[in-house]
Amino acid sequence: MSVDVQTTEAGVLEDLTGMLRVLLEEYGLEDAEITMATKFHEDLELESIDLVTLSGLLREHYGDRINFATFIADKELDEIIALTVGELVIFVVEALR
Amino acid sequence: MKVRVGEIDLHVQRLSPDAERAPVVVLVHGMLYDSLASYYFTLGPAFAAAGLDVIMYDLRGHGRSSRPTTGYRLEEHIDDLVGLLDALEIDEPVHLVGNSYGGSIAFGLAAAQPERVASVVAIEAEPPVEAWSQRLGDGLARAKPWLITDEAIDLIKQAKGDHEARLSRGAGKLLQTTTIAEDVLLSRTIDPGLADIRCPVLALYGDESVLMEQVDYLKANLIGCRVVVLPEQGHSVLIERTAETSSLVLDWVREQSLVEAE
Numbered sequence: 381m382s383v384d385v386q387t388t389e390a391g392v393l394e395d396l397t398g399m400l401r402v403l404l405e406e407y408g409l410e411d412a413e414i415t416m417a418t419k420f421h422e423d424l425e426l427e428s429i430d431l432v433t434l435s436g437l438l439r440e441h442y443g444d445r446i447n448f449a450t451f452i453a454d455k456e457l458d459e460i461i462a463l464t465v466g467e468l469v470i471f472v473v474e475a476l477r
Numbered sequence: 478m479k480v481r482v483g484e485i486d487l488h489v490q491r492l493s494p495d496a497e498r499a500p501v502v503v504l505v506h507g508m509l510y511d512s513l514a515s516y517y518f519t520l521g522p523a524f525a526a527a528g529l530d531v532i533m534y535d536l537r538g539h540g541r542s543s544r545p546t547t548g549y550r551l552e553e554h555i556d557d558l559v560g561l562l563d564a565l566e567i568d569e570p571v572h573l574v575g576n577s578y579g580g581s582i583a584f585g586l587a588a589a590q591p592e593r594v595a596s597v598v599a600i601e602a603e604p605p606v607e608a609w610s611q612r613l614g615d616g617l618a619r620a621k622p623w624l625i626t627d628e629a630i631d632l633i634k635q636a637k638g639d640h641e642a643r644l645s646r647g648a649g650k651l652l653q654t655t656t657i658a659e660d661v662l663l664s665r666t667i668d669p670g671l672a673d674i675r676c677p678v679l680a681l682y683g684d685e686s687v688l689m690e691q692v693d694y695l696k697a698n699l700i701g702c703r704v705v706v707l708p709e710q711g712h713s714v715l716i717e718r719t720a721e722t723s724s725l726v727l728d729w730v731r732e733q734s735l736v737e738a739e
Contacts, residue, residue: 421640427512427514427647428514428517429512429540432513432540435517449492452518453522457515457518457519457716458640460518
């Protein structure tokens, strides 16, 4: 694991926010507020294909321990669309433990 | 990853098992509203966990693949798929799973280059015959001016919610900025007797879908074709009946792979 990987909730939120900024910049939404309660679809207007990209960014950053595919395997597509940033942060924090 | 095919980049997600020589399954998504995400969040991970070499890609114009202004005839989508397999150095026959328009691409490749295709799984899809091209082309010609109106988006929002409305706005933009609607009518079609499709075919339909007439058509023209009809189900079989679809397709691919191995 590289030294700059943060494993606290606040740290993961910070890193995830950075990844989301990259995605959002493409849509000209770089100023959007991102908190634990932010919903990917409703608040950030991200589509499921953006979550595929995010999943790749997560793997790049955290390595194979963060398996987004496992996280979403038991979720329906509408639940995935309704995901919050916080749910993903908690998943990452637990996976890194 | 992005894979260069001809003049465009295709966005590809591949989930490969550790074992070598796993059966290759290519998942082909539908038109306008769709992307590889529909598989990435449904069948993809389960298939990879079951030991299949899973390839998902965004069709040109869709998801995170390039969006050229032109080049949306069926045979051009088929060329993209063949170009992708070549770029990935996959020369063995693959199992194609196609949802809706993606199923038409799968049937089209099976007819055009049978040596590349081990089997076709068509989910709520039609073989690309003349009648298909006319029906789909007419539908898209009607949708093209309609989907960019506020009235349409508002109606869709009321009936199906924000998410569907946003997808519809995206579909309207794709129709407006490319020749995708016109190209369906210009597409090369296959013999309506389906004589050119010789590989094993599994077809899934919802009994409330407008495509139900395909059931008898396929049974009459494709000898040995297996057709499964899911009760109380419309067109969105893949998304709304993921678990059943997953198990039907996994069993099918396993069965076909055993036949191949004999």
